[in-house]
Amino acid sequence: MEMGFRDDFLWGGATAANQCEGGYDEGGRGLANVDVVPIGEDRGPIITGQMKHLDFDDAHFYPAKKAIDMYHHFKEDIALFAEMGLKTYRFSIAWTRIFPKGDEQEPNEAGLKFYEELIDELLKYDIEPLVTITHFDMPIHLIQEYGGWRNREVVDFYERLVTVLFNRFKGKVKYWLTFNEINMILHAPFMGAGLVFEEGENQEQVKYIVAHHELLASAIATKVAHEVDPENMVGCMIAAGQYYPNTPNPADVRQAQMDNQENYFFIDVQSRGEYPAYALKQLEREGIEIPFEEGDKELLKEHTVDFISFSYYSSRVSSADPKVNEKTEGNIFASVKNPYLEASEWGWQIDPLGFRITMNELYDRYQKPLFVVENGLGAIDTPDADGNIVDDYRIDYLKQHVETMKEAVELDGVDLLGYTTWGVIDLVSAGTGEMKKRYGFIYVDRDNEGNGTLARSKKKSFDWYKQVIESNGEDL
Ligand code: BG6
Secondary structure, X not given: OOOOXXXXXXXXXXXXXXXXXXXXXXXXXXXXXXXXXXXOOOHHHHHOOXXXXXXXXXXXXXXXXXXXXXXXXXXXXXXXXXXXXXXXXXXXXXXXXXXXXXXXXXXXXXXXXXXXXXXXXXXXXXXXXXXXXXXXXXEHHHHHHHOHHHOOHHHHHHHHHHHHHHHHOOOOOOEEEEEOOXXXXXXXXXXXXXXXXOOOOOHHHHHHHHHHHHHHXXXXXXXXXXXXXXXXXXXXXXXXXXXXXXXXXXXXXXXHHHHHXXXXXXXXXXXXXXXXXXXXXXXXXXXXXXXXXXXXXXXXXXXOOOEEEEEOOOOEEEOOOOOOOOEEOOOOOOEEOXXXXXXXXXXXXXXXXXXXXXXXXXXXXXXXXXXXXXXXXXXXXXXXXXXXXXXXXXXXXXXXXXXXXXXXXXXXXXXXXXXXXXXXXXOOOOOOOOOOOEOOOEEEOOOOOOOOOOOEEEOHHHHHHHHHHHOOOOXX
């Protein structure tokens, strides 16, 4: 019997452009929604689109402007990734580096050059690039002039972006993800999709227009990727985490089923190629119309993804009982608290077995290879007397998750391509904008207010992950 992870298992780490690059106005880069999201109490209302925010102001600090300045440190950072033995590195392309406004005819060469150098640097060390085409970002110009993704023309601009990328990086990049956590449209519409609501409009209706356009754009990207290079592998990406019923009461079980369906809706379309029956019926009941045009259904059906990628931080809990209202924090959206689980300092509940459960659900449902592209623990790291970060808590979290991931592969037969931990190097938190919520194996000297030398140093977990990779997941 075959044991353990496949020989070519892609162990790696993940980041996103706006959370690590900085250099927001360098190399001809344009402004994006993710740039103008500040740290502090206004962040929540801005992320969720309740507060219009399309520029900087003096009252706020904007962590993405400089982030960890990977724009200038990428060679040093990639050398550290290589030392750790990473087989793959997941990063995202800032749309506004390639098309600063989004609607230009020709791409910005300086932006392409930046990613080309980064990719060449990875290839120098035999690190496989795994590229997220859009990790939450959208050019501000497209929001202001076109209304963002609510406008079907934006699908054409996205097609222009991906066509440039697939051609330029042909033969160098094989793995592509179309949209990071596409289901965030429903929960964080501004940060997740650059969506700004207009006075008095039906927000649910708008969200599903945006969803339809992103789903079309994703299918087009898959089509073009395969046309440009049949070797290309395209994945969808969902913020996963199974919903458990709070009790065996059938009403709770039904609630959990509906919550799971809401989450799986996007991947159902991207992977199975059609709107699922439950969604069509529900949207119809709610009076929400999907702006189907001629050819859309065929496009979605013919260009489904090659693999299913997802982030997993925690499971979630559903209750049909309005009196059950003790909530817990989670990846952008809160859920009912699970009394059986511990939580991180940010209240995200820790559920390694839920990881195995989620993987089984996804594999059963789609029967396509999976790729875990985010998993990790956000924690405060305090240097000890010698200045070292002894992050046993992080090692512990990851160890438990790698163990259940291995069970999913070995015992349940899940076909798994790879695993990239979130925030392989410390970066800005998407949810809170903090630097002190750290995920990395590599510490970056920078604080919430933007102070620090930006110096990089290895945490204890650096050597631990190196040994995990060296042993292909045997030595935990
Ligand atoms: C996912 C995102 O939602 O979770 C990442 O894809 C994000 O961008 C990660 O950073 C962790 O969330 P947070 O809020 O702790 O940064």
